[in-house]
Every structure is written in structure tokens, then in C-alpha cells.
Amino acid sequence: IKVNAAPSGANTVLSFPSQAGVGYRVFYRTNVASGNWTTLTNVLGTGAIRSVSDSRTGTSRFYKVTAP
Numbered sequence: 034i035k036v037n038a039a040p041s042g043a044n045t046v047l048s049f050p051s052q053a054g055v056g057y058r059v060f061y062r063t064n065v066a067s068g069n070w071t072t073l074t075n076v077l078g079t080g081a082i083r084s085v086s087d088s089r090t091g092t093s094r095f096y097k098v099t100a101p
Contacts, residue, residue, distance in 0.1 A: 034049050034050070034057070034097075034098045034099070034100065035049065035050070036048070036049045036096055036097070037049070038096060041086070043088060043089055044087060044088055045086070045087045045088075045089055045094070046084055046086050047059060047085050047087065047098070048082050048083070048084045049082065049083060049098050050082055050083075051076070051078030051080065051081065051082070051083045052080060052100075053078055053079055053080035054077070054078060055077075055078040055100050055101075056075060056076070056077055056078070056100065056101065057075065057076045057077075057078060057098055057099070057100050058072060058074075058075055058076075058098065058099050059072070059073040059074050059075070059076065059085055059096065059098050060072055060073060060096065060097050060098075060099070061073050061087065061094045061095060061097075062094070062095055063092055063094060063095070064095070065095045070097065073085065073087055073096070078100075
């Protein structure tokens with residue numbers, strides 16, 4: 034799933050395409066190569082682009098979105 038990340042004020046907004054009725058899980062971690070993925074949120078697809086916000090903490094974050 035291709036994720037677009039863009040700054041918006043004090044947040045990072047993640048946007049990705051979705052399919053209606055499909056559950057998506059958004060994860061982050063602070064090291065691209067290692068460490069555990071932490072769940073940011075769960076989102077239900079609508080068939081349109083879905084967006085979620087993450088507050089910027091001053092440390093790098095790497096994101097992934099999965100769907101079953």
C-alpha cells in the first residue's frame with residue numbers, strides 16, 4: 034500500500050488509497066531497519082483516499098499500512 038506523508042502544522046498526515054469495507058492498520062517505528070512496529074490506529078476503508086494524523090515528536094518515524 035503506497036502511503037503519502039506530509040507535514041501539517043504540528044502533525045504528519047498519512048494518506049493512502051482504500052477499498053470499501055476493508056480494515057487497515059497503520060504502524061510506525063523510529064528505526065527503518067529494526068525494532069517493533071507500534072500500532073498508530075486502525076481505519077475502515079471507504080473506497081476513497083483515507084488520511085490519519087500523527088503528532089510530530091521531534092524524532093524520525095517510519096510508517097507502514099497493512100490490510101488483511
